[in-house]
Amino acid sequence: MSTSALAPPPETPSPPATSRRERRRRKRLEEQASTIPIELYGLRRGTVTAATVCCVLFALFTLVPIYWIVVNSTKTQANLFETFGFWFARPFVFFHNLSLLTQNVGGYGTYLQWLGNTALYAVLGGGGATALAAFAGYGFARFRFRGSRALFYLVIAALLVPITAITIPLYLTYAKAHLINSIWGMILPSLVSPVGVYLMRTYVEVSVPRELIDAARIDGAGEARIFFRVALPLMVPGVMTVLLLSVVLVWNNYFLPLVIFSKNNLYPLTVGIGLWAQRAQGSGNAQLFPMVVIGGLVTIVPLIILFLVLQRYWRGGLLLGSIAN
């Protein structure tokens, strides 16, 4: 599976790109070809400027908090409150703040451990959810069996169920089954992604032709082989999209771990930072506020990098939800 996931999206059978720059150039040309030249719309002069200004304004709104967290990750607690929020201040304690993330300050838990936990939950939970969704989406899209439609609608209806109606009973069940403070209590529920199944089914409908599957059957291929060799390579953009969405969903999940974990060495980042934020106000511990800030920064950096790296794989897949109905 990992080898096919690294292959380029199959629906653009362009010759192998010689270099990164060449690939970029080709992509830009493709984009230009699919866009109607703006002169044709008969736009007034200044439209481009006005549109760009709007983009700049919204980009500022988007980046202000990010800029703020970068600047303030370099400050002491006193400077955090007493100096101008949008500029640096002396002393520059970024690396000191960073080093706090490896320590168990105040006994609330160690950030580094939370980071590891989050990565573990996101990889196992998000990856597992994607695998289950890919199988199920293919099953629902390309097989008709007794009750398949009813089952699919049941899965969609699950979107309407509030997380509280799932999490509170899970907590009560875990208490009886000694799953409180077990990583499986977090990972196993993360495997269920109704949105993932819905997206994968839609994607298979449009990107894996029935004729191809029938042809493989005539050639005598088994169903598992057809899935891995014929269908899966065609599903890569969809799989990447669902993988990214599932990983982000688990990475950012707050409610489930907040309810089920009582030992702080099992916390994911969200619950840990939430705890720090809560205690920083009351405890008077002079290090917690800077730790909340630098902890927040270190939390978002891996995901932003993941997005930028995987961008070209999943963008095409985002459409898939919208073709339904």
Add this chain to the structure above:
Amino acid sequence: MPRRPHRSGWARRMDRRGLGFVTPFLIAFGLFMVAPLGYAIYTSLYTTRLIGGTTFAGAANYTQVFETGQFWTGVIRVIIFGAIQIPIMLAIAFFFATIFDLGVAKFGRLFRTIFFIPFAVPAVVAAVMWSFLLEPQFGPFTHAANAIGFHNVNFFSSSLMLPTIIVIVIWEWTGYNMVILYTALKSVPRDVVEAAILDDTPLWKIILRIKLPMVRPAIVMLVFLNVIGALQLFTEPLILSYFQPQAVSFAYTPTLYIYNTAIGNSQYNLSAAAAVVLGLVIVIISVVSLVFRRRRGEFA
């Protein structure tokens, strides 16, 4: 065509293979979705007391939920929240998706990437950042409001709390909605738009009369998902309450009420009943909006 000597045998084989693909998911779905929901409904029908243990309570917990005014205040609050936040966010998202689709802004790809960044920020971290930015004493935005003449603005006061949360959620989700709308707009066939241009159709008409109707399925899906999210608003108010404990009440949103009732007060039965009621509210609102749309002929 393959030879089919045993038609029923072939059909049954298909049946089994299809189920084989679906079963792993269905097992997880049953254990971690259907079973907990069933248990929530079961629990909501019982009462647990320190003395006397667990007894069947019938609808008593539901009666209590229906009589809890603050639960319904919370329900109305999240409905107002969604009714304001979702249209504003979708309008902004559609506006920028259109700009990028037309290619009328410079550096379109760069802006698209920037707008999507908040999706990578957990709600917890987003709420923490905005708490600092808007903090009533030292927040830079509070200073800015002071500087331009709005003195003593408190973004966390009871009257401004909901607008503050609306801004935070718009910040978090506009980029994601924009990317989906952009991708949908890209799929509008080029010749349709070209024909309109040849007819001298003004640009606003091309956007609102041709493109908008063609991306309606995407918009319907986004409304549906955003409504479900809005009704379960939880993380942002909870984190804000850490910074401003007096600003967010025990039952500020239904999910906060359910959480505090269960985890804070250990009233699991009551909390389960409230969770079931919230689920029914979500179902009712979704069905009503679906029926409303169908009456307007959009699903015909």
